Amino acid sequence: MEYVIEMLDIRKEFPGIVANDNITLQVKKGEIHALLGENGAGKSTLMNVLFGLYQPEKGEIRVNGEKVHISNPNIANDLGIGMVHQHFMLVDPLTVTENIILGKEPTKFGKINLKEASKEVKKISDQYGLSVDPDAKIADISVGMQQRVEILKTLYRGANILIFDEPTAVLTPQEIKELISIMKKLIAEGKSIILITHKLKEIMEVCDRVTVIRKGQGIGTVNVAETNENELASLMVGREVVFKTEKKEGHPKQDVLKIENLVVKDARHVTAVNNLSLNVRAGEIVGIAGVDGNGQSELIEAITGLRKVESGTIRLNDKEITKFTPRKVTESGVAHIPQDRHKHGLVLDYSMSDNIVLQTYYKKPYSNYGVLNQKEIVKKAKKIIEEFDVRTPSESTLARALSGGNQQKAIIGREIDRNPDLLIAAQPTRGLDVGAIEFIHKRLIEQRDQGKAVLLVSFELDEIMNVSDRIAVMYEGQVVAVVNPKETTEQELGLLMAGSKRKEAGEVNNV
């Protein structure tokens, strides 16, 4: 018996599309097996088939060599398959133990035996080095800890095969390191892991083998030891991928955005942006590096008019826009690719075409005397969908139905198409695969080359280093340093981001 899981020639159709076509995935006992593919390649569908949420049209599934029919998730559970979801399925006000036993409560005369359960949870936690406090409330623990609770949940239910769905998407670099060591520990204890991801670095670091799928087709399985990131990327995307985005030397001109002594408070009325000054010139990309929660979101919200400015000024092309409403900011020539595309960027229940005119619907030619002109709206949507390679069945498809990468491309298309003087991009590539990231970086640089000012906020140092012409490091609501990406290293940036090295104010302004 060599394989714990075998999915052979799986085919799954949905009306109009084949989501999985003859995909074979074989996982050996005790290995970490990566499932690699672009957004929308069919990874989730395949895992949902394994988990019993979908029934395949063709193909067979074997667990420990025996053919099985998984018609619902309970059967998957009984077979020892557990899923660690990307979006945690936890009840915030309950404790860790209560969450873990939910649905499988140990009872004594009809009364839940919480003490016993808590002990059991502690035991499993210790065995795998998870160090989770069984009596802590979910609401009080960090995202990384919550993920461990999800892992514990599957272990408590006796899982031998753990599926991790994009587990690192929500974690900090430190938490990712810890997760990797937990995964190694799980393997050492005889578990097998399927890791769904599109992050090549992680695959190279922890996985034994990797199965690649592209556009619903199984491309093949390779040993990680015998491959490299470049090869994996081209297998996944189907063409060569450039990691280092090519760009010419920038020629920055006059100031487009000029922020002086800006103070902004966050939702809890705590000062989030603290006396910050920053300028972005025409024809340059300024990257804001920083750990999440150091005032980046509030800064962007202040510029775009979504958050009140306490003091200080924001000028756009020498005109003060500090107190402008979001609409006036937009009309002054600012485009904004928001950090959370579901919360801010799109009305998910609107069609793609209605989303394309989200800020321009009231203007001619989309509206005449208050009546929408659907013909013009559809025309514009078609143009952007084509130019920005948004893969959607049609422009009348609901935004909700698209994959994250395609939603993001539509937003970027919409924002760039408005021909802004200043383009603000907040985490523009979050959760996207290398193909989409490359595309988006190219577009940002293209905007720069056309003489636009671009302000990029990202938590990914790679991205900041790669795309920016200048890097402003934000720490506790202030710009603590402005550095040239050619003259700095990730280590130096990391230190600055942690607040351990502050440059003098004089140095900050003249880089």
Add this chain to the structure above:
Amino acid sequence: MSKRTVNLLVPIIAVLLGLLAGAIIMLVSGYNPILGYSALLEGVIGNEYNIGETIRQATPLILAGLAVAFAFKTGLFNIGVEGQLIMGWFAAVWVGIAFDLPAGVHVIVAILAAAVAGALWAAIPGILKAKLRVHEVIVSIMLNYTALYVTNYLIRNVLTDNSDTTERIAETASLRSEFLSSFTDHSRFHWGIIVAILGAIIMWFILEKTKTGYELKAVGFNEEASRYAGMNVSKNIILSMVISGALAGLAGAMEGLGTYEFTSVKSGFTGIGFDGIAVALLGGNTAIGVILAGTLFGALKMGALNMPFEAGVPNELVDIVIALIIFFVASSYVIRVFLERKKRKGAK
């Protein structure tokens, strides 16, 4: 089966299931369901008079349904349609009595007064929601009672001198029509149905065709994204309630200017506003759906009156059938699952 077909089938199946369950209850209680339902049908379309009365009954129900549906489509639950309707009824009658205007103009002014009264009454929960984040359901429920007692006071002390019933409105303000009445055998069938259909067309036009509708729906779906897009979220919440309230006020005008031609002190709610919720639900919150659902409700209510006479079935039973239909619509999820499963089996 396309999504459209399913959306269409769900209410139809719900109605059939409701009627079926009603038949079973009649059987169990010792009545003949065939006799009962033929009496119901007779009461709806048996003669010209009944047809006229059915349409008359359906008219305010359609408008109340539109009021609920409009708010719902923009992310609000206007449970205060009842109160807005009472205010509209009062305003229409007041204009009908107190003003002396030429024929044609008078009735239009009275109808508009009803719409304005409903709109203002609905603006209160709208403003509170937009500015202070108070939930519209709580405020509008309480305002139903306020409307009831305020109008009772005004009828006693302003429109009349301590009387329970106002005088009749001026003939120039009436929606009644000799013509409509004569060919439906002296029913109270009035021009209001035109107002209801216009209301439906206006709702459809605003929501589907205008930039205002685009904003209203966007705010209903996703406030944050609407703010990001530069829309005024508060303004849109208030506007949505105002339009919904205007439709509710029109429903009141139907009663004040068409059915009764007066208003009187009420001991309780008319119930039309609450039926409007069921009508909107059954009609899938679409303009055309609400017209159909409102007509069905009107028909059931009219037909119910005939059941005790012809089949001896107590008309409380018809209330049970209506309740069962609402129950099956509300649990349409079950019907949907059933249809989906059937579709999947059919595909295999």
